[in-house]
Amino acid sequence: MLKVLDGPAVRRWARRCAEALGRARTEIDALNVFPVPDGDTGTNLHRTLLAAAEALDEVPADAGADRVWPALARGALIGARGNSGVIVSQAIGGLAEVLGEAEGGGADLREAFRHASELARAAVARPVEGTVLTVLAAVARAVEEASGDLVDVTGRAAAEARRALRSTTGQLDVLAHNGVVDAGAAGLVIMLESLAEVVSEAYSDRHEVPAPTEKIVAEPDDGPGYEVMYLLDAGPGQVERLRAELDALGDSLVIVGGDGLWNVHVHVDDAGAAIEAGLAAGRPYRIRVTYLGGHGTGTGGGHSRRGGHSTPGGRGVVAVAAGDGLAALFREAGAVVVRREPGATPSLAALLGAVREAGAEVAVLPNDEAVHAVAVAAAEIAREGGATVSVLPTRASVQGLAALAVHDPLRRFDDDVVAMTDVAGHTRHGHVWVADREAVTSAGICRPGDVLGVVDGEVALIGGGLAATAVEIAGRLVSGGSEMVTLVTGLDAPPALLDAVRGHLERTRPDIEIVVYEGGQGGYPLLIGVE
Numbered sequence: 001m002l003k004v005l006d007g008p009a010v011r012r013w014a015r016r017c018a019e020a021l022g023r024a025r026t027e028i029d030a031l032n033v034f035p036v037p038d039g040d041t042g043t044n045l046h047r048t049l050l051a052a053a054e055a056l057d058e059v060p061a062d063a064g065a066d067r068v069w070p071a072l073a074r075g076a077l078i079g080a081r082g083n084s085g086v087i088v089s090q091a092i093g094g095l096a097e098v099l100g101e102a103e104g105g106g107a108d109l110r111e112a113f114r115h116a117s118e119l120a121r122a123a124v125a126r127p128v129e130g131t132v133l134t135v136l137a138a139v140a141r142a143v144e145e146a147s148g149d150l151v152d153v154t155g156r157a158a159a160e161a162r163r164a165l166r167s168t169t170g171q172l173d174v175l176a177h178n179g180v181v182d183a184g185a186a187g188l189v190i191m192l193e194s195l196a197e198v199v200s201e202a203y204s205d206r207h208e209v210p211a212p213t214e215k216i217v218a219e220p221d222d223g224p225g226y227e228v229m230y231l232l233d234a235g236p237g238q239v240e241r242l243r244a245e246l247d248a249l250g251d252s253l254v255i256v257g258g259d260g261l262w263n264v265h266v267h268v269d270d271a272g273a274a275i276e277a278g279l280a281a282g283r284p285y286r287i288r289v290t291y292l293g294g295h296g297t298g299t300g301g302g303h304s305r306r307g308g309h310s311t312p313g314g315r316g317v318v319a320v321a322a323g324d325g326l327a328a329l330f331r332e333a334g335a336v337v338v339r340r341e342p343g344a345t346p347s348l349a350a351l352l353g354a355v356r357e358a359g360a361e362v363a364v365l366p367n368d369e370a371v372h373a374v375a376v377a378a379a380e381i382a383r384e385g386g387a388t389v390s391v392l393p394t395r396a397s398v399q400g401l402a403a404l405a406v407h408d409p410l411r412r413f414d415d416d417v418v419a420m421t422d423v424a425g426h427t428r429h430g431h432v433w434v435a436d437r438e439a440v441t442s443a444g445i446c447r448p449g450d451v452l453g454v455v456d457g458e459v460a461l462i463g464g465g466l467a468a469t470a471v472e473i474a475g476r477l478v479s480g481g482s483e484m485v486t487l488v489t490g491l492d493a494p495p496a497l498l499d500a501v502r503g504h505l506e507r508t509r510p511d512i513e514i515v516v517y518e519g520g521q522g523g524y525p526l527l528i529g530v531e
Contacts, residue, residue: 001151002199005104007068009198014053014072016194020207021046024190027209031183034131034174035083035252035267036223036292041183044082048089049191051079069100077263078231078286083252084184086229086265087120087132088191090256094119106146106153113140113157125243125253130171132184138164139192154196161189166210179213186210224250224267226384227290228274232262234282242281249273267292272348275377279345284373289380315409315416316358319365319400320346320375323491323521326397333404335365342523345370351378361388361413363420365400369457390417395457396429397519398486398529423531430455430473430528432466467500470526474501477530478509485512488519488527497526 002009021028021042028042055075059067073096076089094116102108117140121133142160146153168182169175175182190207197203234242239255239262246253250268257263264284268274271289278284319330320338327337336358340346345368355362355378362382366375372391379389390413394400403420411419431454435446441459446452453461453473460476463469478485485505489498498516505514519527 001201003105003150005065005099005109005150005199007062007064009104010065010068010072010099011053011056013195013198014049014056016198017191018046018049018053020190020194021049021187023205024187024207024209027211028183028186031180031186031209031212033178033180034128034172034182036227038227038290038292040082041084042187044085045088045184045187047081048076048079048085052076052089052092055079065104066100069096072096073100074261077257077261080256080263080265081229082227083254083265083267084132084187086254086256086263087124087184088188089263090123090254091116091120091136091188093256093258104150106148106150109150109153109157110143110146113143116140119256123254123256125247125255126251128172130168130175131182132188134168134171135161135164135182135185135188150199151196154192154199158189158193158196161185161192165189169213181210223292224252224269225292226269226271226274226381227252227265227267227292228271228288229263229265229290230275230278230284230287232257232264232278232282232284233260234262235260238281242277245277246274249277271381272352272377275374276348279348279373279377284377287373287377287380289377289384291384314359315361315413317363317365317404317407318351318354318358319404320351320367320371322368322397323519325518325520326488327520329401329517329519330365330404333401334407334409335404340368340371342521345374348374348377351375352381355379355382355387355389356385360386362390363403363407363413363417364389364391365394365403366391367394367397367400369395388413392417392421392424394424396427396431396527396529397521398429398488398527399424399427401486401488401517402427402529402531426531428456428477428530430460430477431524432470432473432526433524434466466494466497466525470497470501470528471504474505474528474530475508477528478505478512479530482509482512482530484531485514486527486529486531487514487516488521488529489516490525490527491520491522493525501526501528 025042025046029039032039032041052072052075055071059071073093076092080086080089095112098112098115117136139157139160143153146156165181165185246266250266252267254265317335319335321327322342330337336354338346338354364375366372375391379391382389403424406419406423435450438447443459443462446462451463451469453469
């Protein structure tokens with residue numbers, strides 16, 4: 001029997017949780033009627049704990065609890081799925097905050113349970129009794145009376161969790177109506193029983209999942225139509241504002257995390273608004289939008305495939321353009337164009353509308369790193385409507401032009417996406433622009449009026465003249481294997497700028513094909529692409 005929860009014990013617990021939840025996944029799914037009867041709580045908890053356990057593979061085998069607990073908590077946070085998975089990940093984070101800095105004995109675990117319960121409840125915008133939060137709170141209260149012995153604490157925690165689970169049926173109307181216990185709480189019981197087994201060095205290959213007392217007849221689903229989840233890089237102030245905005249948009253709101261990384265979960269009718277709120281707060285990624293079967297319509301009035309939306313047939317490309325000339329080029333090549341102003345990001349509604357207009361199989365060219373997250377969000381929502389959408393990693397307009405040049409609507413969609421991605425990835429890109437304020441760049445401190453030369457997204461040169469800087473940047477982009485250079489002039493580009501770069505290339509590399517377009521983009525006098 002263990003005296004403390006050391007690093008190896010935490011590893012065994014994490015792996016045992018994942019295995020036990022995997023075995024009980026189907027039975028827990030069958031209990032799932034709250035907050036929506038989508039039958040995936042067991043699956044979500046299994047995937048959450050599996051991600052947490054797998055995160056420990058990156059930690060040295062001899063690492064102590066001070067390294068294992070934080071890694072476990074981060075793995076759960078990043079891999080959390082569904083409402084219950086997100087709440088459980090926060091509970092694991094609460095345990096880690098205490099036990100990662102303590103010896104790990106029974107008294108420490110008592111404090112950890114109290115902290116985990118408080119953190120999990122605080123993460124939920126509108127806590128509901130009869131759920132995993134209720135069982136966590138009951139466990140925290142019960143272990144206060146336990147001795148300092150680790151076996152006693154874990155044994156009481158598991159027993160109280162099982163008792164509190166049985167009581168959930170009478171605490172929430174929808175559970176009573178269907179004769180079930182709370183699905184998320186059932187998963188928590190398995191986790192705590194697994195912890196007691198690890199501490200007592202016992203083993204069970206089966207944990208009881210209470211069966212429904214009657215045939216489940218879920219209540220009609222008239223709630224929000226979409227579950228939206230994403231990871232978010234943001235500060236605490238931005239997250240508090242996001243919490244208030246999402247709370248007004250929908251329900252089942254849970255935001256967990258800290259130190260700049262958050263996992264956001266909410267049920268809404270307007271999935272686009274929830275994602276745009278995240279974009280305003282920070283950098284959302286790993287965006288997932290799931291249709292719940294309610295009456296939600298998403299952004300811009302779209303519908304899910306189960307809601308009767310029919311996606312137009314055919315193959316299409318959506319391209320984002322920051323200038324009239326670029327827009328015309330993409331349009332002439334057959335793309336549906338979304339215009340944006342330099343330095344701005346197009347709305348999610350505009351991108352989603354373009355994807356739906358483009359067809360049933362759509363490749364999206366963001367053509368700017370900042371646009372990529374919005375494009376991914378639009379793609380997620382469009383997929384719920386039955387479309388097949390792939391967002392290509394084009395970070396510049398010249399990469400988008402190169403990708404569109406090899407687009408072949410007669411190829412299989414996957415093969416077409418691979419070909420477009422390949423040529424975009426082999427297109428180096430650069431541009432020049434004039435600084436309007438003092439800033440720290442990768443090439444040093446720039447001041448207003450300095451000309452900045454950018455190579456593959458990084459400031460590589462601070463110069464004094466447009467032409468000289470552009471010539472230098474073109475030289476850095478061109479290599480021995482380069483075959484073609486694309487020059488895209490901006491709205492206010494002086495004629496001497498294009499002449500200088502083209503003349504330099506014709507003298508130094510007469511073997512290279514040079515293509516010139518009038519892009520009409522503001523802010524960037526010259527864009528350069530090299531294939």
